[in-house]
Each structure stands twice: as C-alpha cells, then as structure tokens.
Amino acid sequence: MTQPGLVPVQTTPSASLRGVIRAPGDKSISHRALIIAALATGRSLIKGLLVADDLTSTANALRQCGVVIGVGKQGDCEIDGVGIGGLIEAADVLDLGNSGTAVRLLMGVLASHPIQTIFSGDRSLQARPMRRVAEPLEQMGASVRTGTNGGLPVVLIGAQSPMPITYQLPVASAQVKSAILLAGLNIIGTTKVIESIPTRNHTENMLRAFGAKIGSELIDGVTHITLEGHPELMAQEVTVPGDPSSAAFPLVAALITQNSEVVVEGVGINETRTGLYKCLLEMGADIHIDSVATVNGEPIANITARSSKLKAVEISASRAPSMIDEYPILAAAAACADGTTLMHGLGELRIKESDRLRAIVDGLQDCGVETSVTGDTLEVKGTGTGGVPGSENQILSHRDHRIAMTFLTLGLVSKVPVEVDDGSMIDSSYPNFLQDMNLIGAKMACSI
Numbered sequence: 286m287t288q289p290g291l292v293p294v295q296t297t298p299s300a301s302l303r304g305v306i307r308a309p310g311d312k313s314i315s316h317r318a319l320i321i322a323a324l325a326t327g328r329s330l331i332k333g334l335l336v337a338d339d340l341t342s343t344a345n346a347l348r349q350c351g352v353v354i355g356v357g358k359q360g361d362c363e364i365d366g367v368g369i370g371g372l373i374e375a376a377d378v379l380d381l382g383n384s385g386t387a388v389r390l391l392m393g394v395l396a397s398h399p400i401q402t403i404f405s406g407d408r409s410l411q412a413r414p415m416r417r418v419a420e421p422l423e424q425m426g427a428s429v430r431t432g433t434n435g436g437l438p439v440v441l442i443g444a445q446s447p448m449p450i451t452y453q454l455p456v457a458s459a460q461v462k463s464a465i466l467l468a469g470l471n472i473i474g475t476t477k478v479i480e481s482i483p484t485r486n487h488t489e490n491m492l493r494a495f496g497a498k499i500g501s502e503l504i505d506g507v508t509h510i511t512l513e514g515h516p517e518l519m520a521q522e523v524t525v526p527g528d529p530s531s532a533a534f535p536l537v538a539a540l541i542t543q544n545s546e547v548v549v550e551g552v553g554i555n556e557t558r559t560g561l562y563k564c565l566l567e568m569g570a571d572i573h574i575d576s577v578a579t580v581n582g583e584p585i586a587n588i589t590a591r592s593s594k595l596k597a598v599e600i601s602a603s604r605a606p607s608m609i610d611e612y613p614i615l616a617a618a619a620a621c622a623d624g625t626t627l628m629h630g631l632g633e634l635r636i637k638e639s640d641r642l643r644a645i646v647d648g649l650q651d652c653g654v655e656t657s658v659t660g661d662t663l664e665v666k667g668t669g670t671g672g673v674p675g676s677e678n679q680i681l682s683h684r685d686h687r688i689a690m691t692f693l694t695l696g697l698v699s700k701v702p703v704e705v706d707d708g709s710m711i712d713s714s715y716p717n718f719l720q721d722m723n724l725i726g727a728k729m730a731c732s733i
C-alpha cells in the first residue's frame with residue numbers, strides 16, 4: 286500500500302529510445318548564479334536557470350534576506366543585487382528544503398554578515414553534516430551552533446570583524462570550498478582554499494564572471510585558490526549550461542536500451558564534472574561529445590549516446606569528485622555491462638540526500654543484480670545481457686531524487702516493470718524528467 290505523501294512511479298521496459306532533448310539548467314551553477322548576482326551591484330539577468338525545488342529554496346532564502354528576485358518564463362530570472370555585505374537579517378528561519386548546496390553556500394555568505402540566521406530543512410537535510418562548513422567559518426570569526434549530530438538546525442551568528450583564512454580542505458567538497466570563498470567576499474584581505482583533489486569550480490568561474498579577483502594555481506599537484514576580499518561585483522547577464530548530472534539519465538538510458546540514439550543538447554562539460562562520461566567511454570559506450578560553446582567560463586556541448594555493449598571497469602577513488610552525483614546511474618549502467626565493475630572511494634555517498642551506497646545496493650539486489658559494498662568500494666556484477674531481471678517489489682527511493690531516477694531508468698531494460706515508491710523528489714533537480722524520458726520513447730508514469 287502506498288504511504289501518504291509518496292508518489293509511486295513505474296517504468297515499463299522499452300524497445301527503443303530516440304530523440305533530442307535539452308538538458309535542464311545546471312543545479313550547482315544555478316545556485317551560484319542566484320547567490321552571486323544577489324551580492325552584485327545592479328540588476329542581473331540569468332537565463333536558463335534551473336526552475337526546481339532546490340532553487341526555489343535558495344531564491345526564497347535570499348528574498349528573506351532582502352534580495353528582490355523575479356522568476357520569469359523558461360527560467361529567465363532578474364535579480365536586484367544588494368552589494369557585498371548588504372544582506373539583512375531574516376525575520377524567520379531559512380528553510381532550505383532538501384538542498385545541501387543551498388544551506389552550505391548560504392552559511393558561507395552569511396558568516397561574514399554581522400547578523401543572525403537560523404537554517405533548517407527537510408528530514409534528509411537535517412541529518413546531513415554541517416560541521417565541515419561550520420569549522421572554517423568559525424575560524425573566520427562566525428559563531429555556529431549545529432543541531433544533533435552536527436546537522437540542522439544551525440544557528441549562525443555572522444562575524445562582526447571577519448578574518449581571512451587559509452584552509453586546506455579535509456574532504457573533497459565543492460560546497461565547503463564555496464562556503465569559504467563566498468564568506469571571503471565580505472572580508473578584507475586574501476582568503477585561500479587549498480584542495481588536493483579538484484572539485485567543481487563553478488563558484489570560481491561565476492565569481493570571475495562577475496568581476497571578482499580570484500586566482501587558481503596548481504602547486505605540486507595541489508590547487509591553491511585565492512580570493513581578494515571586497516571586490517566590486519557588477520551585475521551580469523548569465524546563461525546557465527545544462528546539467529551533466531541530469532543529462533546522465535537519458536544518455537545512460539540510450540546506452541542500455543536497444544535500438545536507441547538520444548541527443549542531449551547544451552550540456553555543461555566542465556572538466557570537474559565529466560567523470561561519468563570518461564567512465565562510460567572506458568566501458569565502451571558509443572558517446573559523442575560535440576563541443577559547441579563557452580558561456581560565462583563554462584564549456585557546453587551536445588552529447589549523443591547510442592545503444593552500446595558495455596563492459597565492466599575499475600574506477601579509482603581520485604575520480605569521485607568529478608562524478609560524485611553520478612554513481613547511482615553509473616551503477617545502473619554497470620548492472621547491464623559484461624563483468625564486475627568496481628568503484629572505489631565512495632564514502633561521501635553515505636551522506637548525500639540519502640545513504641546512496643545502501644540505496645544502490647538494496648535497489649540493485651531487488652532488481653536481481655549481485656551487488657555489494659566492502660569499505661568504500663561498490664561492486665556490481667553486470668548481467669552481461671544488457672538488461673536486468675527486475676523486481677516484483679517497489680524499489681525504495683529513500684526520498685532521494687537521483688535514486689528514483691536511477692531505478693526508473695533501469696526499468697527500461699528490466700524483464701518486468703520497475704516501480705519506485707516515490708518520484709516526488711525528482712522535482713528537486715529535474716522536474717521534466719518524466720516528460721523528457723517519455724518524449725524519447727520511454728513509458729514512465731505515476732502509478733496512482
């Protein structure tokens with residue numbers, strides 16, 4: 286029986302997928318565009334912003350802090366920036382819903398405003414670790430009280446006289462890096478972040494596009510990022526590229542489904558995000574990346590995927606930051622491949638929107654695929670037939686958008702239809718997922 290509030294969604298196996306779709310706006314870049322435009326002087330125009338629940342959370346939080354934001358048709362959005370240091374104290378708690386990026390980046394921004402902010406979110410967000418952001422922000426002079434087990438709610442009192450820091454990231458996290466850099470905007474002096482494994486650099490690119498003085502230097506294989514405080518950020522017209530993390534679903538769908546050819550247009554191919562595509566090419570995927578443009582320092586391409594006979598690969602931990610959100614869909618591809626795929630260094634997956642390692646293993650086992658975890662390594666024994674047996678039971682999404690989309694995609698090549706217990710969270714990152722998939726020939730529908 287369906288639990289109240291859950292929206293079960295079912296995929297019926299497909300014989301072929303064909304068509305051209307446009308990737309939804311990049312979630313990471315959309316958050317940064319909203320936040321940085323809010324701190325600039327003048328009115329910015331953001332085109333192609335992802336209109337999804339996670340971005341609504343960020344936009345509403347900024348509005349609570351005094352920013353005027355108007356969202357128009359097709360994701361075009363106008364923001365009247367308040368200037369660096371110009372945010373005001375919110376009268377109420379900032380509820381960031383399901384979005385880890387929203388809460389962590391905004392904690393950074395507000396840490397160098399001398400005001401108090403209380404952050405909260407949904408059950409999943411409340412359980413996610415916030416100490417990793419709180420620690421550097423405390424070094425900058427903010428006071429941060431986290432909730433039980435270091436999660437939300439967080440009470441943050443921004444520093445009166447914030448200090449620049451040099452911080453070596455203990456975990457490869459773009460959210461932690463970005464929180465520090467965004468705090469550094471309102472601090473006199475140079476804020477420096479050192480990362481030994483590169484993480485997505487959209488904050489650096491967007492800050493540069495708005496006129497900040499930001500440097501990135503590779504010294505002995507380690508990246509040193511420096512930001513000069515109090516730059517003059519000037520309003521911009523920004524175009525948000527399509528999200529490679531969302532494009533991954535229709536593209537992997539085409540690879541694993543027979544007689545298929547799918548093109549996803551306008552996908553961001555920033556080096557720090559393309560780990561999945563490298564892995565798929567190593568697995569023998571018929572994928573073509575046709576570079577088309579660079580916007581606001583971000584490269585964009587059209588990506589074509591055709592049905593492919595995939596083979597297993599071993600993926601090193603060093604690739605994890607460039608594909609951290611893509612392991613669920615890669616595991617689905619591995620389930621259809623010939624041989625045993627090993628993915629190392631996946632510890633961070635335990636603290637995403639759900640415990641994704643557990644969710645992948647349970648869901649794949651339910652679908653008849655031998656899967657296990659040893660330490661931080663995921664092992665998937667591919668069926669080698671290009672398909673999976675499937676499950677008579679509902680697959681649990683754990684209210685995680687990427688887990689839901691992964692198993693709905695796998696349902697395309699399952700012997701029996703796959704039903705996911707809840708597809709409602711897909712709205713947090715890819716609200717048109719079902720429409721896009723059905724447009725290319727899939728049969729995915731809510732089952733109540």
Ligand code: S3P
Pocket residue numbers: 312313314386457458459460461463485609610633
């Ligand atoms: C993100 C960084 C990653 C990623 C998340 C988006 C970002 O998280 O998983 O979906 O926009 O900076 P971590 O910084 O925790 O690795």
